[in-house]
Amino acid sequence: MTWTDEELVARSQRGDVDSFNQLILRWERPIYALAYRVIGREEEARDVCQEAFLRAFRALPGFKGQAKFSSWLYRITLNLCRDWIRRQRRAPISQLPEDTDVLEMAAARGPVESIEDLVARRELSAVVEEAMRLLPDEQRTAIVLKEYHGMTFQEIADLQGCPLSTVKTRLYQGLSVLRRQLERNGQLATERAGAAAPVRAEMVKRV
């Protein structure tokens, strides 16, 4: 009863809107996640996601199955993200919106882990997000496609329109920056956690 993407695409091309809606249902989460990780804003990522499906639907007659439907959708999404980033070039995108709640950040996942782990992971999620924002767009996009969407170097090269070696370099450089950044943030976090300790130290000293 479950159709493959290709089957759903073929049915959509014959004018079956429900089939396309199934494709949307199947891909909207990954597409939204991709847009969010690349451009870093919730509402805009949502808009990009919607626009991507709209464009895909309109361009459906021209889609001959030369690529996977998902790759094609990713390409449309990345183009939209790139346009958005270009428009926003003057405004820095490197800060979180003011009302971002760290606890909200990872709320989408069910609490199958312990609460301590959950809270820790949410803090880490914010730290990672912050570090990712510091990367140049191409590096960030390459890492997002590799780490969160499991693409091969070749697929990323096709999507980014660059040689294979460039993709690897982008990943390597991006990961190196992230590593330094996360180590630094990790230290900060440890120091912050250690800030609770002086109470104890003081008490011991007083005795």
Next chain:
Amino acid sequence: MSQLVETTFRCGDGEALMTYVYGESSPAERDAIAAHVAACVMCADEVAAIGSTREQLASWTPPFQTLGFQLPRRENLSPEAESVARPPAATATILRPSRWWNEPLPAWAQMAAAVVIFASGLTIGLMRNSSPPPTAAHEAPILTAQSASVTTPAVTREELARLEQRLTGEIAQMRAAAPVATQPPAAMMQRVNQLIAASEGRQQRELEFRTAQIVRDFSNRRQIDLANIEQRFGATTVRVMGNQRDINSLAQRVAYPASSPYVP
């Protein structure tokens, strides 16, 4: 020759390291790098660091968003017809999240609202102009009466009554037609499911938030308790050590009386 290139790895070759870390290198290349990493501390460190960075990256989750985009179903809607026959601007609105508050009101409800607004406007107009006699000189279209009523009430009570009757009739008609026009059960069910899912999501987040708060309070409390315990323990230790010192000195005094030359 190519074999030689493939099986040689030199420190700092980031690209080769990437293919290795992401498992995309050829077997020969992989073996060569693995052998090098096993022997080179620097590269082993680097591989480990990349691994731990990637583990940390896995924790990044985008914030929750209600999506649920859907294309409205239309008769004879084919992508060809859509993209050829319509300018892009017209199609730009066909995708929208099916949130209930974004849905337009049913026609009869819109009409009812319009009537209420219209009638209240008329009433105000009539009351304000009740002292001068209604002129009703021109047969103004009824729908412009609201703006005209500020200066002259352009309608008579009979006309109003007639209008009311007509609108009531129309509303009744639409109301009768409304159940037919409502959505099919499937769409309704889907929307209900979406609402339930959204509500569950909210509750879950609320719960997580509360739990996190409790955990935080609990760990604060625990830290304070620990500090207290440590303080008391410290005090006891100091007392015990003092006692021990006293005992020692007493024992020394017993062992080496004051007259002894061995008093330390």
